[in-house]
Amino acid sequence: MKQTFYSNGKLLITGEYLVLDGAKAFALPTKFGQNLIIEPANGKIIHWKSFDSDGSIWFEDTIPFASIIRKERFDDAKSIKNTLIGILHEAYLMNADFISNEKGYNIKTELTFPKFWGLGTSSTLINNIAQWLQIDAFELLKRSFGGSGYDIACAQNCTPVLYQIVNEKPVVEAISFNPDFTDKIFFVYLNKKQSSKAAIASYYSRQGNVQHAVTKINTITKTVIEATTAKEFAKALQNHEIEMSNILELPTAKEALFPDFDGVIKSLGAWGGDFVMSISKENPTDYFKSKGFEIVIPYKEMIL
Structure with a gap:
């Protein structure tokens, strides 16, 4: 059965860097984001294609389940593949069912903004994977990319957010921000x-x-x-x-x-x-x- 997930992009308005030390950060989710489309396949392998907003493919590869389980690394020319395997490996440690109980996948990602804009190619992917596997996106981010997590808060919310790390845990408050200027x-x-x-x-x-x-x-x-x-x-x-x-x-x-x-x-x-x-x-x-x-x-x- 085909499954589709979507996450919003992000812009951090205040609190950059200092959010890592407990500052309150004001962030806005964008009208742009990323889709993740999952379809079942065979062969204990993932056929992965990532599309930019213009419809061009910016990444395409196959990833065996075995590579995810053992977090296999390839040479530096395969840095995107290595990063993706790293994310999927951490996701596997959090919920092994998508590997243990399935035969394979055809997976597509579709950006609605140009990849080079930096509106959250990674955070939208992580949040989409977390939605798919029903795991904690903040924890998946922490285990893979690191960072404050404000971008995950934007991925998950369709309103402005006030974001803070309290006792090493994310605190997200949806707020109203719609000034007339x-x-x-x-x-x-x-x-x-x-x-x-x-x-x-x-x-x-x-x-x-x-x-x-x-x-x-x-x-x-x-x-x-x-x-x-x-x-x-x-x-x-x-x-x-x-x-x-x-x-x-x-x-x-x-x-x-x-x-x-x-x-x-x-x-x-x-x-x-x-x-x-x-x-x-x-x-x-x-x-x-x-x-x-x-x-x-x-x-x-x-x-x-």
């Missing part, structure tokens, strides 16, 4: 994908005593969520950028790329790649395109 908010792709793993490692290498920063970011996040004007919202996000710039010892995205922009630029998630958010009085599309950034998406086209 969303027409001032745009998302801009920076023409390169940032590795979350590398960014997190860099954060830990720079990290000092961050508890004071956690308290400050939590206050900023509250202001962001409760803002009633675009000016208040933008000012809070600007303060967030300054705080994180000091912690990471990196220039803000505005300082590095858009110093003449008439408005506020907020980095989202891992600094240095993927998307930034802009808040400005006028539509900034022409400005960003003049700088070579062609992908500019209005809030209401991006966010659920």
Whole structure:
């Protein structure tokens, strides 16, 4: 019997990096996401195909059940296959039935956003696998990729979320966020994908005593969520950028790329790649395109 699962993509608005140390993170699920389609087959093997949003196949391979059970590794040219086997191996340890009681599978994944956008290719896959096997997606993420888990919270929720790690456990609160100034908010792709793993490692290498920063970011996040004007919202996000710039010892995205922009630029998630958010009085599309950034998406086209 054919089964289909779907998970939302994500954008982290506040709390990047510090969410790993207990800060409250404000995140938005996107209108874009990923499907997982499972069909039974034979041969104790998985025939896997991953489709990008344009219908092209970006990964295709066969994975024997035996490779999943023993977590077989292939050479570096097969890095995607190795990663996938690692996820499926951890899933097998959490629920062996999909290997023990079945003959084989044809599996497809279908992204509804371009893979290079960084909206959660991995997190949507992990959440879809967890739905399929009825296991805890946060635990599967922890065992495979690591990370805070805010992206899993977005994958599972169709409303904005406030996310926090408390006593090493995820706490997810669905919240209301629908201000009347969303027409001032745009998302801009920076023409390169940032590795979350590398960014997190860099954060830990720079990290000092961050508890004071956690308290400050939590206050900023509250202001962001409760803002009633675009000016208040933008000012809070600007303060967030300054705080994180000091912690990471990196220039803000505005300082590095858009110093003449008439408005506020907020980095989202891992600094240095993927998307930034802009808040400005006028539509900034022409400005960003003049700088070579062609992908500019209005809030209401991006966010659920």
